[in-house]
Every structure is written in structure tokens, then in C-alpha cells.
Amino acid sequence: MTAEAEARGRILAVARRLFFAHGFGRVTMDEIASELAMSKKTLYRHFASKEDLCEAVIDAAFTAIDAELAAALDDVRLGFEDKLDRFMRIVAAGYEEARGPLLTDLHRDAPSLWARVDAWRSKVVHTRTRALFAAGKRAGVFRPDVPEDLVVRLVIGNAQNILRPDVLAALGLSFPEAFAHCKAVLLDGVRARPCNGGRGAAH
Template identity: 50%
Template sequence: MTEVDDARARILEKAEQCFLAHGYSRVTMDDIATELRMSKKTLYRHFSSKEELGEAAIVALFTRIGEELRAILEDERRDFGERLEAFARTVAGHYGRGAAVLRDLQRDAPALWQKLLELRRQSVQERFGAFVAAGVKAGALRSDMEPRLVILMVLTLVDQLIRPDVLAELEMTAEQLFPRMLGVVLDGIRTKPGGPPPPANKPRGTRA
């Protein structure tokens, strides 16, 4: 890691800590420079604005979450159900810890909120899609379901439900809602132990 990379990493780590502790709107670049014992000139050399720093912090967070989820998926010591539970707990936990920041972004920083939504959709497609494929391979999820449809259903539910305003309306936390939401979707595509195999899709034009 170069000296510049090290400085950026330190700034991003401190910025995330400040945003989580106080909210995005209440933290200034002065505050972050003071916490780092760094001159504002040096801080602005790495990040030209608070918005640029905020976006970089969001990207770094999603990169870290992605690495955690990949490690869970690849942990062959746990069966699929245990890995799926860890997946849901990890995602909901990160969202829960950042709830105050997310409310700030949705209300006061629409550009950053949209960036977050974009990265979240990408993460669901990549990481949850990998879990669906692993579930089919393990025999835990039905092989006749359409993975793209399942992923789109989860994307839609996440976009519509895992939002600060909707969680407040439901009087629920992300830790409460996300596992339940995921369970409702997956219950419909789990294989049933001891039950008959799901019917194969009939080609178009054939009769029952």
C-alpha cells in the first residue's frame, strides 16, 4: 500500500466512524480533519468535498460487506441453512448500525442515497444470486425455479421495504424485517424433505 493509499484508508475509516456516531449531516470536513489531526488542506487533497468523501465511504463499506458475504458463502463448514442465516444477519446488522446515517442520506443527500441504492441493488444481484445458486446446488432450493425472478423479487422488496421511512412506518428495525422478508421469499422455493419432486416445466404447446 502506498502512502497515498494509506492516507485515504485512514480518512475513510475515520469518516465512517464519524458518520455512524453523529449522522452524515452533522459531520463537517473540519470535524474529520480534527479527528485525524490532519490539516484541512491535506484532507481536501485526497477528497475535494464532503460528498466525494461520503461516496467513497459508501463504496468502501459495500466492498467490505461483499467480502464478508463471500466468506460466508464459501464457508463449507456450515450447511446452506446456516450460511443463509449468517447472510441475513450480516446484511441486517450493517443496515441496523447505519440506520441514522441512512435516514440522513435519504432526507438530506439524495445523490448519495441514490448511489447507495445502486450499490445495494448490485450487491443483491451478485451476492444473493450466488447464494441462490449455492442453494440449488446443495439441494436446499428447488431446481425448477427461475433464479432471475427470485432475485428480482428480493430486489423489489429490498427497495420498497428496507428504507428508513418505511421501517419507521412499520415500527420495525432492519434486523427484524430483513430475515422475515427473506424467509417469506425462500419458503416458496425450498425443497420439501421427503416430498415429491416439483413438477417439471411443460414445453409450450403440450397438453396436460
């Protein structure tokens, strides 16, 4: 790896963290440069503009998510429930990419970048998760009366909204505990089962 590629990689990592946490307009190039202990001049030698930097961040992030989801989907050793498990984990880990301040900001400040994220989301996260549920339906594992697209949004929304450090802290749950609960409710709902022995234990 060349020095330039290494520097570029560091820039992307810092920019990714800041943009996804705080949005596009709220993160200054001064701030990014400062955190990298780098002058703005150098930063601009790697990326021609703030938008160029953000675009590179978006592309890198979603390319990685796509690879992870594809690997899970194609893993023949996994059943549907395990695949769902993997999907939720991937989405929870990448939650900041699919929601949050960056999208809100881009919608206003850089519409073309917003469109880019939206396209990636649609192409990667929704499409692969939908494929999982469609296959599960055909295999008779998932109920046939609920549209896949809606379930996709439930999966993604629940993973994002709950499997986050701040929410886990508020709930007083560990990640594995919360994860198990989310999955249980997603698979079997909140209705009590009078004949279901597997759920008798008091929480």
C-alpha cells in the same frame, strides 16, 4: 503503502464511522479533521469535497460486505442454515451501512449518493441473500410459499434491528443468545410445537 495511501485510509475509516453513525449532513468536515488531528487543508488535499469523501466511504464499505457475502455463499462446506447464520452475522456487523441516519440524510442532502447506496444494497446484500434463499427453496430446505424478496427483508431487518449493542443491552441478552433466538424464530417461528422435544427447556 505510501504515506498518502495510509493517510487516505485513516480518513476513510473515521469518515465511515461518523457518517454511518450520524448521517451525512450532521457530520462536519471540521469534526472529521479534528478527530484525525489533521487540518482541513490536508483533508481537502486527499478528497476534493465532502461528497467525494462520502462516495469513497460508501464504495469501500459495500465492496467489503460484498466480498464477505460472496465468500459465505460459495463455501461448499456450509449447509443452508450455516450460510444463513453467516449472512445474518455479516449484516449485523455491517448494519450501519444498510440502514440508519446516513440513508435518511442522503435521500435529502445528496440524492446521487443515496442512489449509490441503494444500488449497492440492491446489488450486494439483497441479491446474494436472495440467491441463498432461492437455492434453499430448490433444495427443499426453505418453504416455497413465501417470496424470497420478502424473506430477504425479514432477515436483514431482524439482524439490523436486534443484533445491536443498545438493543442487546436493553434485552439483557448477549450477542450469541440473541442471535440464536432470532435464528430460531426466523427458521421455526414463534408458534409452540407440542411434539417438539428440542424446545422444551424453559427460558
